[in-house]
Amino acid sequence: MSEQFNQRRDKRKISSWFLYGTLAIGLASAFTALFNNTVRSSNPPELDIYSPGAEHGICQQVPKLSPRNKQVEQYVREKVESVEYHGEIINKLSGIIRIPSESYDDLGPIGEDDRWNIFFQVEDYIKTCYPTVFDNVKLDHANTHGLILTWEGSVPPSEAKPILMLAHQDVVPVLEENVKDWTHPPYDGHYDGEIIWGRGATDDKGYLISIIESLDLLIQSGFKPKRTVILAFGCDEEISGENCGRPISDFLHEEYGDDGIYLIMDEGSTGIQREFGQSFAMVSVAEKGYLDVGINVSSTGGHASNPPDHNVIGILSEIVVAIESNPFPGKVTPKNPMFRFLECGAVHAPQSSFPQAVRQKLSLVAEEDSASQEQLAQTLNDMRYFFKTSQSVGKINGGVKINAIPETASTMVNLRLAVETSIAEVEAHYESLAIPIARKHGMAFAGFHSPCSTAEKRKICMFGVDALEPAPVSPVDAEPYRILSGTVKNVLKSLGPDDDLIVTPYLMPANTDTKFFWALTKNIYRFTPVNLVENLNRAHTTDEFIRADEFVREPLFFATLILNTDDIVG
Template sequence: MSLYDLESREQSGICQQVSNLSPRNREVEAYIRDTVNTREYHQEIINKLSGIIQIPSESYDDLGRIGEDERWNVFFQIEDYLKTTYPTVFQNVRLDHANTHGLILTWEGSVSPSKAKPILMLAHQDVVPVLSDNLKDWTHPPYDGYYDGEIIWGRGATDDKGYLISIIESLDLLIKSGFKPKRSVILAFGCDEEISGENCGRPISNFLHQKYGDNGIYLIMDEGSTGIQREFNQSFAMVSVAEKGYLDVGINVSSTGGHASTPPDHNVIGILSEIVVAIESNPFSGAVTPKNPMFNFLECAAIHAPVSNFPTQAREKLPMASQGDISSQQQLSRILDDMRYYFRTSQSVGKVKGGVKINAIPETASTLVNLRLAVETSIAEIEAHFESLIIPIAQKHGLAFEGFHSLCDSSAKRKICLFSVDALEPAPVSPIDTESFRILSGTIKNVLKPLGTDDELIVTPYLMPANTDTKFFWASTGNIYRFTPLNLVHSLNRAHTTDEFIRADEFVQEPLFFATLILNADDAVEP
């Protein structure tokens, strides 16, 4: 019998599923379920989401300091909207501000945080900008929050205003039900997640870390990139327990200029092009290792998906890969090539700059390469890889070379210089053998349904290929989970592009999920 046969999962202990977890407070749970399932409630919460979408809270890469750049002022409108829309919540929570626009709502529990660590739910108020040239491509204007009877359209519907409304709505429901928490509940809303989070995400983290200390938070919930999906003809609830790392590599090439009528054999643009070709010709190799949460997902799929739908070759390679066989790990990556960027570092040349006039030899050329780091690698390894590719090119053209940890003096001539921007190591992998993960899994089982006709929705660890504000909270807890409790399709419901949307029938159920999670986490507090 194979290790990944369905019949052997009890003996192997792989991908064990918990039972549905219902709150002990049946009265509160019934109140919330009954409320959420009414037509009047559906229209009410849809209107709330539509209203916040109508506030164009765009964050821009070139924003100045808060208090100096007037474009930040739109977030005052978001705060006012939330206070007006949720008066009951703001009457029962303590509101703190982190760097003006970072909002921290604390619903104090009856038990001290030293005995019952708080639960923290994150969301962000900002959205990526809508380009004016693309307005014509939207089915409905991006900031109308239009509801067509099935879908709510608009920038932020999925990323991340739907999530924000859902978690604050869950508090509103719980407060109105008469529930009194033992464990404190914290909601924190950043203002700049789409541009790295330094203006709100980090200040929020600093505020909470100063208050609760290392490992002072019970668990963190934030948006996820997958949610509920059907893979290998099986429904999975994909909880991201880690994120890939992030790095932008800058490359500057400088040399002497001159008149275009007497050019050198290779000017800086040609040399930079040679570098780009070398980068793209040497992509990072992939390997499916047990360090990656995706390995756990594949094990779950091998056990629970129909045998005919899971690749036979992958099933055969998993046991050896789990024991550290490098060849099997590399072969798994090739077999599952359509998922390759979950298993390897990605690289994308995103910006190129060089030359100002057609009849002048350019003196400088530069590029920026965006990388998302596999969980098994590090920034130092990526930097060493780039240096190994580029040093021979510098030598070939008689150029000086300065690596990542040099001063990179841009005024110096005849040189190739490398530098790093926004460097972030891969996130620590949150454990799945903890009480908090079991509570989250049980809540998912209790509230959410499989796609199609499956008998069971399988909860599995997963990997977030992008980054969220959770990157600032590693010291606050090891239990960080990124999960959106709905089916995300068409590139995360077209987040970051035209016609972003969220399906109303799924959205209206989200507050039930978050409220149930709060109740279940509260039940774990020692009496």
């Protein structure tokens, strides 16, 4: 196995959010094209359960949920709506953006690599901004820089499970050569009267400031929680979360045990968007899986004047061609939260705006008709990676000198696993492609669960790195989701002049720190309560920003969610 692949893989510091933004933006164009190109029969189809006006229980919406404590709610609302408050919270976000808490792929252990020390500045900053919060919470550290703030309720966690809200302190690095392309320097935290600019404005310092601000507002109002509220801030979400995300999860699991948390909130995917002429609050209830596949091909070397018919580079190329020629099939199934989103669009969007080609397939998909599931995925080809496993050959290495026959060649393939699949299925598929090539060239083969020994000189090896199964799909018929939905309805506004805001399940193709928290609760929801526009507000790329008029209202959402979850405690 080459030294390159003995090292940890490059973490997805840019690709995940950028890919997701591209997919989300493609959503509108996909359905627009479908609608414009769909030939409608002169005779309308027979009324089905997805037709407006039909009797159904699909994508039912809960009413607005207002806290019972009207005095506290009014205090928070009035504060959030004041111009003075707007200036205060915008300054807090600008200040934390000015701390370049970048996380790098090659960071050494915490305590040994001085680049981690920037997170001491982040901790000091939020302590300075929120002295009242830190006077009322218990602060614990997980692996030095993972911060856990616990606001203890009057009812024991054994009787009222805590609510947990996550955010991360780190940001993806800004390359020095790209600084000149920013409208405002990435770490100035510039506010132009409408927009707050800078790395982390959207991902994820705006979210972090909003959730801690919500505690500050509630404490100042005099509110005393019955249900314990926990905030947890990771330090390395952008490079997989092993240094802070996992230690935070381990700490909380030791404290509260399996299924010991009532509800987890974390950063979302598309937030509030308008599709099919309808406003949606898109709550991600699952994430795709993740797998990096390494492939090594080894053989004997020699002088280039006497080459074999196929050397390791050529053989590796055959494997790459086989992989790209045999992509994973796509299908839309009821297990995928995106199917729920399509249902919501079918029953709530204006009939003239929702593609008839999609509507006609939904009933058959719900009935597990395999052909219809595949056909609908083909119809939705522009958003295919919501419905299929993606694969991208991202690295290749081989040869050191032009006149020497290379002895090894290697590649890495990045995959994001569809909700319906598994790591084992992906491994079996890749092995089925490589084994015939190994036989063709008289080479030994070592699959994912076999040791890649050096005994054989001619050998093909496959192995997995950073394997993560698709996340469990969080329930949308459970009490926590209903409370979340009612809070959305109460606090947030539609984007259209005359439509309602529809809360819908959604899928997150990228991964967050929630991947470490599956044992703590089934109720994991990823949602950012703002309209994320222009490639998720350009997270991970040049000119990241957040609109101030939306950001200043985020704490109202989180404070209201805390109040609403507290109301159901006996």
